[in-house]
Amino acid sequence: MAADPHPETVIGVVATSGTTNAGIVDDLEGLGSYANQRELWFHVDGAYGGAALFSPTHRDLLAGIRHADSFVVDPHKWLLAPLDCAALIYRNPTVARKILAQQASYLDILHTEDDELYEWNPSDFAIHLSRRARGLPFWFSLVTNGTTNYETAIQSAIDLAQRTVALIESMDHVEMVRPSSLSIVLFRRKGWDAERYTQWSQQLLRDQVAFVTPTKWEGETVARLAFLHPDTPDEMVHQILESMRD
Numbered sequence: 001m002a003a004d005p006h007p008e009t010v011i012g013v014v015a016t017s018g019t020t021n022a023g024i025v026d027d028l029e030g031l032g033s034y035a036n037q038r039e040l041w042f043h044v045d046g047a048y049g050g051a052a053l054f055s056p057t058h059r060d061l062l063a064g065i066r067h068a069d070s071f072v073v074d075p076h077k078w079l080l081a082p083l084d085c086a087a088l089i090y091r092n093p094t095v096a097r098k099i100l101a102q103q104a105s106y107l108d109i110l111h112t113e114d115d116e117l118y119e120w121n122p123s124d125f126a127i128h129l130s131r132r133a134r135g136l137p138f139w140f141s142l143v144t145n146g147t148t149n150y151e152t153a154i155q156s157a158i159d160l161a162q163r164t165v166a167l168i169e170s171m172d173h174v175e176m177v178r179p180s181s182l183s184i185v186l187f188r189r190k191g192w193d194a195e196r197y198t199q200w201s202q203q204l205l206r207d208q209v210a211f212v213t214p215t216k217w218e219g220e221t222v223a224r225l226a227f228l229h230p231d232t233p234d235e236m237v238h239q240i241l242e243s244m245r246d
């Protein structure tokens, strides 16, 4: 296949596996093969949606991740770990180290001595030097919950999003804006303007029912539900939707 011309300054392609606003998963297969064929770095941002790899019904959506040179997922978002914890995974960490390793004479020994003692220095793989042991809470969470519970938790949020769609479709004062993606549901309250959405969101927070913020979709203010907690009850969703009636 003839290579598409691209500027020499282009070094990589970044795809999102679960956009923050709407949960949309980019065409990872298409973008990943494009990048691989042209020897461009392929990074997948799964900060929120990468966790869907645990979902039996949705993990296939992310199958194109097999092309990734690097992949990030935030366990503090949807993988039951406390703030702040981002997991960055490289296909070939040696390449990352070449670019990201910090240079300083007191660190030289880490990079010049060919000793297994220095093989794994975390500050060589990201741009900051000092860091907390961010992986530890995630490790505790994994050990405590086990991957089977992760699977159940992720799937329950996705299933709740789908039941929410059905509920919205059964009500006459609200309607879907676009199909739900992963665990995010964008919907509109018929007849509301931006100000009304703000009042509603603030009231829900004041009443300590839920923290649900309005967002924008193609310029229009709409409502957004993002499900992450595995025990969010259907009754709460019902209450939120009912609170939008006049």
Ligand SMILES: Cc1ncc(COP(=O)(O)O)c(C=O)c1O
Pocket (backbone or CB within 6 Å): 016, 018, 019, 020, 045, 046, 047, 048, 049, 074, 086
């Ligand atoms: C797709 C995506 N990328 C990046 C971020 C930012 O992540 P962080 O807050 O860990 O920097 C988010 C946060 O919502 C996200 O959903």
